[in-house]
Amino acid sequence: MGPINDGAYNANDAIKAYFNAHEAFENSSSDADKMRKAGFGVVLTHSQDGLVRGTGTVIALHDGQNETMLKETASQHFSFDKGTSTQDNPSSLMGAIALIKQTYLDAEWYTKQDEMVDISLSAFNINKSYPQFFEAGGDKLYVLRADKLGDEFGVQYIIKGNGDEYQRLDEIKATNAQLILPVNYPEAYDVDDPLDALNVSLEDMKHWEMAPYNLKMLADNGISYSITSDGLKDASKLPAMISQSIEKGLSEEQALKALTYNPAQFIKMGDKLGSLSKGKYANFIITDGSPVKKDTKIFENWVQGNPYKYEDYTLPDLAGDYTLTIGNDDYQMEVSGDPGKEKFKIVVNDSTSYDVKSEISKQLISLSFKDESKEEAGKIRLSGWLKANEISGNAKLPDGSWAKWNATMNDEQDTSESEEEKEDEDKEEDEDQVGSLVYPFVAHGNTEKPKAETILIKNATVWTNEADGVLENTDVLLEDGKIAKIGKDLSANGAREIDGTGKHLTSGIIDEHSHIAISRGVNEGSEAVTAEVNIEDVVNSEDINIYRQLSGGVVASQLLHGSANPIGGRSAIIKLKWGYSPEEMKIDWADKFIKFALGENVKQSNWGERNTVRFPQTRMGVEQVFEDAFTRAREYEAEWNAYNNLSKRDKANATAPRKDLELETLVEILNSERFISCHSYVQSEINMLMKVAERYGFRINTFTHILEGYKLADKMKEHGVGGSTFSDWWAYKFEVNDAIPYNAALMHGEGVVTAINSDDAEMGRRLNQEAGKTMKYGGVPVEEALKMVTLNPAKLLHLDDRMGSIKEGKDADVVLWSDEPLSIYAKAEKTIIEGAIFFDREEQGDKLDAIQAERARLVAKMQGEKSNGKSTQKAKPKSQIIYHCETEIQNYSSLK
Template sequence: MRKLLLLGFLLSFISVKAQVTFPTNGVKDERPDIYAFTNATLHVDYQTVIENATLLIKEDRVVASGTSVSIPQGATQIDLKGKHIYPSFIELSSKIGLPDASSSRSRNPVYNPEIKGAFNANDAIKSYFDAVSEFKMNDSEADKLRKAGFGVALTHSKDGLVRGTGALVALRDAKENEVILKEKASSHFSFDKGSSRMDNPSSLMGSIALIKQTYLNANWYKNQDELVDLSLAAFNENRSLPQFFEAGRDKLFVLRADQLGDEMGVQYIIKGAGDEYQRLDEIKATNATLVVPVNFPDAYDVEDPFNAINVGYDDMKHWEFAAHNLKMLNDKGITFAITSDDLKDASKLSAMLEKAVEAGLSEDVALKALTYTPAQLLNVQNDLGSLSNGKIANFIVTDGSPFKKDTKIYQNWVQGKKHEYTTLDTEDLAGKYNLSIDGNSYDLEVSGEPGKQSFKIIINDSTKWDVKSSMKKELITLSFMPEDDNFEGKLRLSGWKTENGFSGNTQLASGEWVNWTAERTGDLETKEDEKKDEEKKEEEEDEKDEIGDLIYPFTAFGQPEKPKAETILIKNATVWTNEDAGVLENTDVLLDGGKISKIGKDLSAGSARVIDGTGKHLTAGIVDEHSHIAISYGVNEGSEAITAEVNIEDVVNSEDINIYRQLSGGTTTSQLLHGSANPIGGRSAIVKLKWGYGPEEMKIKGADKFIKFALGENVKQSNWGSDYDERFPQTRMGVEQVYVDAFTRAREYEAEWKKYNGLSKRDKANATAPRRDLELETLVEILNSKRFITCHSYVQSEINMLMNVAEDFDFRINTFTHILEGYKVADKMKSHGVGGSTFSDWWAYKFEVNDAIPYNAALMNGEGVVTAINSDDAEMGRRLNQEAAKTVKYGGVAEQEALKMVTLNPAKLLHLDDRIGSIKEGKDGDVVLWSDHPLSIYAKAEKTIIEGAVFFDADKQEEMQEAIQKERARLIAKMQGDKKKGKATQKPTPKSNIIYHCETEIDFFSSLK
């Protein structure tokens, strides 16, 4: 009965390929291919293993597996005793069979799309691209993946922000019609605009904003009939597919991709960079499935101590941690698939996975990440991901675990078709033999890997005769030239395999036939074996070595634990309250629950941590109204005159060492501003410098929203070179017109939405909602005092102009930053209600600054303008207390008023003075304990505290520096050990960090190449 059921099951699997539309040249062979693989260790899936099993396949499908499979008549039987069968792997990140995109950049700015046709307004939106339409099987590339164990690949374009659809293809040499498993299997995104030569976007935040706007445009496009946009039409069609986002670069890019998806209502499958372990909690919170590369870095060659200096602390630690990434993700409960995509050679996959397994990743999890998980993500689990009945016959035959670099893949069967790499019946003949020819004996040694073994006759330690060999199944042929007196001429031995060696005949030069035998006498004892034993011993010793601490952030001065709020009592300090109480001598301040709880004398400590402030000064944390630290990949989106859609909040860089450096100077809060490349720049981020915390934890929740405007030379591209003479505006008059036009359009946009929102339900159902426009929405927020302007400014005429424009549109400028001619218009600023955030003594660094004076801050302050001093510079942000002190010298500003210029006044400009900027009960516990008078050049920030947590402690600095040196020394010694063992190393390359200023322009996309 069982045989009848099996026969019926086999007959039900009539291959679709039997009905191909291509004509046959000759006699059509319609006999089914049925193979039975017997006596194998069968890994049906990542959690099911059957010993001595049979796998039965018919055509391209698995039809039975187990220990009692009935093999039908006519099936080809293959004995796999001692061998393993695993499901072939699935590669989720590939561009196999697709053309490479041109990436030439235009020297001149390109503002309009170059792709002809009814496509999107931006060439980086390539949602119309379908991989299936361009796919051409490249068998040489497919073979590389097959040799690494892959049977299927998701191929997709790696060009553009929105990249179109991917096709799922089987990796075998056949017509494209036969290997395409799913024509539209996925939709793809990235932060890299690729081959687009358009200027926009020019920054990471620009990429993010453009993708967001494309979602909104596509939403509108569904319900309109005004225009045809094939890009948006395809975008909407592709939304039902699994959505893949190639984040790349580092773990923060994963978080950014997920945040973008959350805003747009999409859960992406995100390809990371392999360093996700550095932000596990944040990655876990995304709920995203990851596609994780295994391109673990080689050790650095640090023999030369000067070369070692060029290796960053974070790079050293990543080298040690990288192989642990997969285990740590799994331990955290994060689902992931594994990709070979970032490896220079897919053949390195097994070596990388061996490292991951040695680091604690279970082989079951590794197999799941290469088979089951990819199949599920693509919704093809009914066909792929395991070898259960009915699945496509994609499997590899190995001599052991595919997660060991020395494991051989004999065959990779794809869609039931064999690809052979090592002959299955090849036997390991290595060993010592006694070769006897007509009574004359020789020592014969066979070495090397099966199928590639070499034969030598050993005379003594220094004399060896090469023996040519050839084997075909059981038959063997040997030939060599004897160099003794026993024989004349070349000997050609022909024979066959015996139970303990070989036997056969040879014809001597005389024509006489004689017998020969080669009896095995023992195993080889080679230096290679000794070396392997020594390496194994060393590796076992290495396994006992513990890796260093995981630190937050993962760079110098990171700590194993993020700072936590404490109950802290600071006693007997000189307290600069910035309130009516003024400066209080010998006063205690209690921080509790992240807030300033009590201020007074002889406060009770209770269980609080006590810090002795005797002889020291306590101030509110410094607030920097204008900073460009902690921003990733571009401070300017200068590609257009108005880029109000971009947002610094999208690109906060929590790993920037300047955060820690500025904490050491007492700065606790910063407004991270867009640069000054255009009249209306991007939205800002207001953050607390919580070193060790992630980007979202740094942002101040509930803070008012701000945006950067700019005036002067930068916005009209005065110093950009002769190629930049096309973008409007090119004059200061044009700058004014940009503002007038922008706010006029914003009013019209607002009116359009008000009209739509005022319709009845019935009328709304028959109307098309206006298109949401992130740029105009932001400008409407300004008109309605829901977002506030910080404006880069120098010259009084332009300052007056912008105040007049704002008043014409019935709103007010919040802050003029730089404002170096503020002293000329301070009365008008006071009347308008705008504050000034300036430099203390910068002047004459460009033409429009020639009239700057160091008395500027004092004069504005004296006129009643809320005046702050900002940094605009990573270095200056470490000493803003000293910048404030200069106003005492230049203008005779009172000390307490001078201190307010870097504490309470910038807090007022940011609308945060109810929370920070002064020491008052109920405000945030953001304080700095100084060693001396806070305006003194001798004052050092001893402790910088944010919301009751100590983020900088000068008392621990020496200890931390010693720990870093000790850790570097340990890692250097470990890398030297790798080099000594002959492992691959890489040459150290110094890295440069760009310090952003207002005018900094970089090509974000060139850094991705």
């Protein structure tokens, strides 16, 4: 489906850089009044539609006409949500990221050409001069994704987060981004019913408890942020939410700064907004207490000198005796008279006192007097605010210096002190009950990320996957993340010794084909070729399947795009470093791969009746997609080569070709700089793609699934392609009818590098058993069967120089098993990645007990909230989409 906008606009309707908020803005007295009642005087407003949303405008919240718009164009806005666009592309998060990247490249190219007009790109370039805001949405990982996208193009976004940034604090701080933070803290769950309690994840329980700490933790780490009311049903609830953070240790000054000074700086209007200074707009509020505490009344909200009254003033009765503290000096002060007619005096003793000049205007108070007890008596001037039983503010001393002052009513002092002490005790008690921060922030997370150790595994049966074969009663030393030594009677000072007697040590399992740990869509199925999208952009480090697969001995996985199109997206190769960030999990030294696909999925056989438009619709069409794509890639490469070969003088007078992320990726394939893992089933199509590749001068790296590989294993061997297959899947769709469980053995016997993969989060936990099935079906020797989930996938992924076998110098990615590794009785006791233990079955019992205890503590705490009359929300389970190759291809519009 094409764009709905007529005219010279971008080809994708989600790119709305041309939209200007100031042109669409309409004054709404009722909306403005709601915000004023909450204490706001100015807002930055923009359209919340599209990936590139156009500009924002700064509006003063008063009822004037010409004066309301303070800054016509103040910002440019982005998001990961394509909004109202009815076009299929993008249909996934990785697609959205790729489209934004391509827009940056197109905008740069647009400035150097004069052959076409694109209103969207023209506006995009103009808007680059304004502060760039990115509404990340999602969770804390989306903040990291937005920042990474900006870094690629030299842009530092101001990022609107989700309120859970504390869960990845180090990574968030490293972005150096200024943040906009919501304070829509969740209510406690109603967990009186034990079944309801089971429906609430530990992650949601812990976030309920820790969300109010977010602001303090970020402030303590020097992260600059502003606070938004966005996400609250009623903006007037903002002070109550912020009060929760103040109770957790956020200072009132920090909270107020995040509502005033910081946002003014973000929109580059600090010279006019954000503080009470001469020459700035007369924007201020008058309250009966701290503006960032609940139950504070707003008497007046002045916007550009226009007063809006919301509460009548009630003059407090100040009569009484006070202790007046100015800096380090204490005075006794007496106040008499009715409200509005007070008289103040300093009492020295029963016979000596002197008057204090006073002026009270609503909640503001000014006092002045001379301290006659001092040799050079000068006037002390006090200004401040009235609060219940206390007056405080700033004092100017006779020598011109400043000091803080407060006056506390004497007959209330002891009581207030005891109340403060009680509040401190309650606060300390509450803090003592707060659970630990864990990485990742889900069940089975660790309070500290696993670190590499020096580990000596003694007396194990070592399956080397090398010429040495299986070594009995052998020691292996892991040091500095590497396999340092293999032998007998080894020793190492300070090493952690693990008794391997009766146990088996293998290299870690590597899953060549996985779809775990991916956020918001495994398929960008909107077009036949989507080589521009990248799984690396959407790695989800919080997926519990990472931990589950560690429990099955998996140390690394290739995260593949699905099979919705002939040429899908680029893959991510990760180590399963549970608790680490997405960037830390990626194997940065690995070669680059991409997913291709053949068969029913790509020609949309099972997508439903409406999907009969997108090319291809037949297997012949699939071949033509490859031909067209690589022909375009060759032409693209030739165009760039011609430009790059121009002389410096000629190049100055020429326009560089448009950089195309899709074609850049295809050129990498042509030049063997990126390698293909191809979803495949039927012999004829497998043969076809090998011939296509040969015509264009490259080779297919891996056929995955490859359930008819046994029919043409000789041709696969000749082509140089590997096979990554299932052990015994068949008959789950028509094109699998000829699958047999002997497939892996037959390909292996023909000399094809053969691996067993999962394609499934559950199967990924037992790949050792899947490899063992090749011994039953085809008589594959046990060591060769083990290689099908260790060394062979390492070879297919070009990781075998550092992974896949136990050899001195290779990465310390090993698994200690309770039994022979391919046995159905074998359990992974320890899964070690680069010398750090990421799964330890010995500790699993304690971990489960800790999870149970933490849940019980949080349930009790939530029940206490309900019994104290606080509102609760209904308990609800959190579901997870388990991705497979074909996930969402029948309804990929579900992610729009």
